[in-house]
Amino acid sequence: MLEYRFDTQLLIEGHDLDEDDIHDYITAHFAGDCLLVVGDEDLIKIHFHTNEPWKVLEYGASLGDIHDIVVENMQRQEDGLHG
Incomplete structure (x- = not known):
């Protein structure tokens, strides 16, 4: 049995996005692992x-x-x- 069942991936398109802030928010608020947050201020990919x-x-x-x-x-x- 896997500890975390769902592989979740998405793109976020916006303005003034900050990959470090997004990474820190997800880490602080959601249980999971294998987090990747990459991109720039207009487009972020989350895994x-x-x-x-x-x-x-x-x-x-x-x-x-x-x-x-x-x-x-x-x-x-x-x-x-x-x-």
Whole structure:
């Protein structure tokens, strides 16, 4: 059984985005691992393993326009099923 079930990825398009601030907020407010936050002030990519992907999506939407959203159930993949 995986500790964090959902591989969550998204892009945030906005203005004055700060990858360090976003990274720190996610780390402080959401349980998970394998966090990557990369980009610039106009476009940020987030990759995060969590059990509550909707919270990450809601946070991203509060910062700008979210798109290219992928949420995959890694436990299903671990069990040999389609993600």
